[in-house]
Amino acid sequence: MLDVMPILKSLWRSKIGPFLIICQMALTVAIVSNSVFFLSGKLETIARPTGLADTEVAMAKVKQRPGATFSESVLAEDIASLQSVAGVAQAAAIGQGIPFSQSGGTSGFSILPDSDPDRVNRPAAFLQVDHRVIDTLGVSLRQGRNFRAEEIKYYAPNQEPQSANAIITASLASDIYGQQDPINQTLYLAGVWPLTVIGVVEDFIGYFPHSDYSYSNVLVGALELSASMNYILRSDNLTPASVLPEVRRALQGADPRRIVRDDKTMASMKSHVYQDDYAMVILLLVVNAGLIFVNVLGVVGITTYWVNQRRRQIGVRRALGATRFAIQRYFLLENVVLVVLASVLGAAAAAAASYYFVVQYAMELLPGWYMLAAATMMLLVTIAAAWVPAHGATRVQPREAVSA
Amino acid sequence: MWRYYIHLAWISVKKTPVLSMLMVLAIGMGIAACLTTLTLFNVVSSNPLAHKNETTFAVQLDTWASDEDYWGANGVPVQTTFQDAKAIYEAGVAEQVALSSRVGLTVEDSSYAKTPEVSDSRLVTRDFFRLFDIPFIYGSAWSTEADTNAERQTVISESLNNRFFDGVNSVGQSLLLEGESFTVAGVVSDSWLMTPSVYDLNMGAFKWPSHVYIPFFSVEQRAYSNWGNMEGWKSESNRSHQDFLASEVVWVQAWVELATPEQKSEFEQYLVNYIQEQKQRGRFQRPLKYLLNTPEQWLAINDVVTRDNYVLVYLSVGFMLVCLVNAIVLLLAKFLRKSPEAGLRRALGATRMSLFVQHLVEASVIGVLGSMLGLVLAWLGLMGVRVLYSNYENVAVMGIYTFVGAVVFAVMATVISGALPAWQVARTQPARYLKAQ
Structure with missing residues (x-):
């Protein structure tokens, strides 16, 4: 520690070089801490539990030949032929709101009807499902019961049934009912459509994962019989991707004018949904790696220069x-002093930048330990970088002091 | 030296x-x-519409609920109801009116020789093609009469033309859309790719153009499966397609071209009169509000960046x-x-x-x-x-x-x-x- 004073003095005397390298390191600490924080938020979103058997699920859309619509018997035939495909354990029909599909409906849900001025609407996504969907998606029931086959309401376009049963996710249940038991309560969809809650399932991610209420979902036991239907399936011992060709054939059936499309696994839907987040994570990682690399270059360069500049003093x-060892320690310690000064400056810059992001883009404030972590990382990296030139300094022979 | x-x-x-x-x-x-x-x-x-930023406008009308703001964008619905879109078109005050909505259509050739497909399609008025500078490689947009009478005419993309007509000039030939025969009026170039897709910023601003265009008012004759956003605030029970068309559900994107400031103020005066007239009929329950957004404003409102x-x-x-x-x-x-x-x-x-x-x-x-x-x-x-x-x-x-x-x-x-x-x-x-x- 006794070297610190002379180090500070010598840094002060050369001013410009140390000042610049401190600026560079400070900027790096500010950028790295902020971008790692930003990146961890993205990773958290991607990695949060889905509540679904998403690695086992796949989907396909079917459109009937022009003029034809679905009927209960067509549905039953399709489900039967799906279940006959080797590798398919379960199959179900889903009208809209397939998780991760980015297409579906969102509505306000309340315990009071539209006519009541005290009604409070909670936004949630709704899925139109048959009685097999919960098992096929791998959603687990927490309370109440699943739909029974005979309870599912099949209806023609624009002929919504007067009532239907519904199963809601735990998040939504606690939002709407709090400590109350939701079972057998009435829930109004858009204030007009009364649903009877028959069960509560564990949270799962809905059709639009980037929504603020992606865990708030309502499964409605009703299916519209239009020209189009979506099927989901769950594979057992085979991967969902490997059963898709056979699924396509099974759904195509004998009618060449029937169209089977969008057959894909939930895993691929998930990676598509998070594509921009992944891209952002990778870009941030690349730039941060570049930043650290540039700092290594800078430290190696400046330390080499300082060693060369002071060959005579080292010799003396x-x-x-x-x-x-004392010589090497001097140069490493010099580096530590620089990093410490840079970290203080960098933390201030990081906090300022983070504050700007909070105000401008409503992001969260950067927690202090991210700055600490970035500073520590900086210290380790630069010590490693300074090691080689500092070690070179130890090879200076004492006679160099006198030879000049 | x-x-x-x-x-x-x-x-x-x-x-x-x-x-x-x-x-x-x-x-x-x-x-x-x-x-x-x-x-x-x-x-x-x-x-991408910078060159006509001063003359092209996205229309927003505040038809939302009396007791709450529209939930997104600038607090005004980003799409319009069918009835308002139709009124703007029929009034003929704006020289060009591009109404559009994204749908999915089953496409088949008349001999059923090719594998049918469900194509990304749009219901559009003919001005859509001119307003958004869509280049044709064969034929042209359908006529104004075809627009108002919702004739069975279609404009298709170059790649769809390649698939169903082997790339030859298909103008005048017929194509089955949702099982009904449509006559090809024109083929648009695949080179048209607007980024961001100002004409439709729903569900992402970077999308491929549609492959099939049909006259917008075809929707009065039958329902097509909507691939865009539909949003409503009113508890209406629409028991038929006609109920739906007359409802407060917003799902139409409306653009107008107003070449001069005079035309713009004339159109604004028309909108004020129209809204006041509708207010008397119990609609437009909020304070009178409409917006004519330039493409630049529209991109900002929709948070493209x-x-x-x-x-x-x-x-x-x-x-x-x-x-x-x-x-x-x-x-x-x-x-x-x-x-x-x-x-x-x-x-x-x-x-x-x-x-x-x-x-x-x-x-x-x-x-x-x-x-x-x-x-x-x-x-x-x-x-x-x-x-x-x-x-x-x-x-x-x-x-x-x-x-x-x-x-x-x-x-x-x-x-x-x-x-x-x-x-x-x-x-x-x-x-x-x-x-x-």
Whole structure:
């Protein structure tokens, strides 16, 4: 520690070089801490539990030949032929709101009807499902019961049934009912459509994962019989991707004018949904790696320069009895002093930048330990970078002090 | 003199190959990061209708619930109801009215020889093609009569024409859409790709154009499966398609072209009268409000440029700064190491200015090499971006202005960053080094 004062003095005397390298490191600490924080938010979104058997699920859309619509018997035939495909354990029909599909409906849900002025609407996504959907998606029931086959309401376009049963996710249940038991309560969809809650399932991610209420979902036991229907399936011992060709054939059936499309696995839907987040994470990682690399270049360069500049002084110190270790320690310590100064400046810059992001883009404030982590990382990286030139300094011979 | 300086610079670069390479690499990386993200930002923030920004307007009408604001955008619905869209079209006040909505249509050839498909389609009025500058390779848009009578005419994309008509001129031929026969009026070029897709910013601003267009008012005869957004606030029970058309559900995108300020004020007067008339019928329960947005305003209202885009730009500018500071530090180290040489030259009569210029030239040589490397790295970076974001596939391409701008900026930046070290070395006191020698 006794070297610190002379280090500070010598840094002060050369001013411009140390000042610049401190600026560079400070900027790096500010950028790295902010971008790692930003990136961890993205990773958290991607990695949060889906509540679904998403690695086992796949989907396909079917459109009947022009003029034809679905009927209960067509549905039953399709489900039967799906279940006959090797590798398919379960199959179900889903009208809209397939998780991760980015297409579906969102509505306000309340315990009071539209006519009541005290009604409070909670936004949630709704899925139109048959009685097999919960098992096929791998959603787990927490309370109440699943739909029974005979309870599902099949209806023609624009002929919504007067009532239907519904199963809601735990998040929505606690939002709407709090401590109350939701089972057998009435829930109004858009204030007009009364649904009877028959069960509560564990949270799962809905059709639009980037929504603020992606865990608030309502499964409605009703299916519209229009020209189009979506099927989901769950594979058992085979991967969902490997059963898709056979699924396509099974759904195509004998009618060449029937169209089977959008057959894909939930895993691929998930990676499509998070594509921009992944891209952002990768870009941030690349730029941060570049930043650290540039700092390494800078530290190697400046330390080499300082060693060369002070060959005579090193020689004098060596001649006066300083050990090789003491010489190396001096240069490493110099680097530590620079990083510490830079970290203080960098933390201030990071906080300022974070404050700007909070005000401008409503992001969260950067927690202090991200700055600490970035500073520590900086310290380790630069010590490693300074090691080689600092070690080179120990090879300066004492006679260099006198030879000049 | 300049050639001599450049020669000296080259000798100096070669004398410390590793250090020089590190400097070139650092500058190159900074420039590449900036170029890549700025190109991306450029794409995302561009206005493809800039040339008619003063005459083209997206119409917003505040038909939302009396007790709450529309939940998104600027608090006014971003789409209109069918009845309001129809009224605007039929009033004929605006010279061009482009109504549109995205649907999915089953496409078959009349002999059922090809595999049918469900195509991304749009219901549009004929002005849509002119307003959004869609180039035709065969035929043209359907007539105004076809528009108002919802005739069975269609405009298809080049790729759909390739698939169903083997790329020949299909104008006048028929195509089955949802099982009904439509006559092809025109084929539009696949080269038309508006980025961002100003005409429809629902569900992402980077989408491929539709493959089939049919007259907008076909929707009065039958329902098509909607592939756009439908939003409602009113508890209406629509028991039929006609109920739906008469409802308060918003699902139509309405654009108008108003060539002169007079036309614009005339159209605004029309809207005020229309809204007041509707208010008397119990609609438009909120304070009278309508907006005519220029494409530029429309892009801003729909948040096409995301937070992530800004974050990336800040990040790369920060990175660039670090790289430049780093270049200054390394140049400083390198130049000061040559102080004895500089001292000697000063003693032999070189002026400070000539030493300064000489070192500045050396810095510029490093800068030019760094910029060249930066351009190569940026090219690789953009390839990477295209892989990462499949929806920017065709658009993340460096424009000529970005390219020239980047080169000029990069060289200027390194010359400026070379100035400080060059000045330091030019101040060398000859006496000090002569003594040491």
